[in-house]
Structures are given as structure tokens and as C-alpha cells.
Amino acid sequence: MDRRSMLKKSGAAVLGASILGVDAFASSPAGAENPATAGKAAGKKAMIIGAHPDDPETGCGGTMAALKDAGWEVVCVYMTKGEAGIPGKTHDEAAQIRKAEATEACKVFGVRPIFMTQIDGSSEINKERYDEMKHLIDSEKPDIVLTHWPIDSHRDHRNCSCLVYDAWRYLGYPFELFYFEVMSGMQSQLFHPTDYVDISKYTQIKRDASFCHKSQDPEGWYDKWHGGMQTFRGMESNCAAAEAFIHLRRSGGDIL
Numbered sequence: 001m002d003r004r005s006m007l008k009k010s011g012a013a014v015l016g017a018s019i020l021g022v023d024a025f026a027s028s029p030a031g032a033e034n035p036a037t038a039g040k041a042a043g044k045k046a047m048i049i050g051a052h053p054d055d056p057e058t059g060c061g062g063t064m065a066a067l068k069d070a071g072w073e074v075v076c077v078y079m080t081k082g083e084a085g086i087p088g089k090t091h092d093e094a095a096q097i098r099k100a101e102a103t104e105a106c107k108v109f110g111v112r113p114i115f116m117t118q119i120d121g122s123s124e125i126n127k128e129r130y131d132e133m134k135h136l137i138d139s140e141k142p143d144i145v146l147t148h149w150p151i152d153s154h155r156d157h158r159n160c161s162c163l164v165y166d167a168w169r170y171l172g173y174p175f176e177l178f179y180f181e182v183m184s185g186m187q188s189q190l191f192h193p194t195d196y197v198d199i200s201k202y203t204q205i206k207r208d209a210s211f212c213h214k215s216q217d218p219e220g221w222y223d224k225w226h227g228g229m230q231t232f233r234g235m236e237s238n239c240a241a242a243e244a245f246i247h248l249r250r251s252g253g254d255i256l
Helices: 003-016 055-069 091-109 127-140 155-170 200-210 222-236
Strands: 045-050 073-080 112-118 144-148 176-180 195-198 242-248
Touching (some): 045 055, 055 073, 055 200, 091 112, 195 222, 222 242
Parallel strands (some): 045 073
């Protein structure tokens, strides 16, 4: 086999492991049909849990759109309402603006938003917050959860990730857990993907949803960071544009 053929086969194997087929992706053979086009995933639910309005959209908006297209129910959770995200605005004023922007972004995808009660820039990890996240996830009973990679320069991202991880453990590992990246190199650090999703068909809807967050000036950073990331991840996985994930599998042992 020549080098070009080997790379092509390798890319097919990576894309065959897309989270769109979470029930079977771990054993998908090279060149397997993309589950997004193989039929509807009736009854399947995905939760995307981000720290702030715009984190889910920019981190895995293409995957959200692909999951919806494949028949999944998708729930988009915002741990905070972005209270500290607009200079010159009070927390209440910023929260109203950013909640409205996030709601509009969810309409673009056709997904359901949920807003939690933490405060942007002052998020907490304590027993009450562990319980809050656990109860929310348990009430929704998702098949997969996508959230922040924990090694991140932003405290809220780290906290969100830790709260979701704790819920996964203490609920008894009832869903597949995946981490997404945001502004890798600047925010997400040491992110080495295990899985990719081809979002070539969904780059425009991802952009449209991300640009609903007008208060965050997406013109100033979207193309440089997230446009560049999806192109780079596409190159890694042999497609035009991709989003990358780290799939955390249970390593065995009892819950502490």
C-alpha cells in the first residue's frame, strides 16, 4: 500500500469513529457508512454543556447541527449567562443580552436551551454545584454529553468540565462523555483528539449561530480561531472541515 492510500484509509477509519454513531462507533470499520446518512437516530439525546453563551456554538456547533440532522434531540446547556462578558454593563444587563443571543443561536440550530444558575467569572465547585449539575443531567437522561476539556486557561471552563465529570461518575457512567475544544492554544491546552466529526456541510450554520452572539464581536475572532481550528481538524481527518473530541471511557473500578 502506498502512502497516499494508507492516509486515505486512516482518515476513513477516523471518520468512521464519529460520535454521530455513538452506539457503535468504537467498532466501526474503516470506510463504514457515516451514521448521519445511514438513518435517523430516533430517541437519542445529546447534551452540550458549555460555561458561557457561545461556548457550545463555537466548540461543537457543527456537530450539534449534524446530530439534529441525524434525528437526535439536542439540548444546549449554559452554565452561566455571561454576566461578566459585556464591558460597561451590569451583570443583570449583560445576562439579559447574552441569554437572548444564546436563545437566538439555539433557534438557528433548532435545539433547546437550558440556563443554569452560576455566575460568569465567579463559578464555583462545591457540594451544591455538584448536586445541581448531577440533577440536571439526570433529569434529561442523555445518551451523550459534550463539554469543555478540563485543561483550559479559563476557570469557568475548567469548573464546568469538572462538574460534568463528577456527575458522570456519580450517576454511574450512564452516558458517553466527550470533551470539545475552544480556542486551542489560547484556552484549551494539550488537546489530543480521539474522535472527529466531519462538519463540512455545517460550517455555515455553525457560523450563523456563533454570530448571533453580537455582543462578543465574533467578527474579531471567529475566523481566526474557530474557522482555523475546523480547517486544521479537517486536514487531520481527511475532510474539508471537522470538529475534534476526546472521548473519555470508563477505566474500570467502583465509584468512589
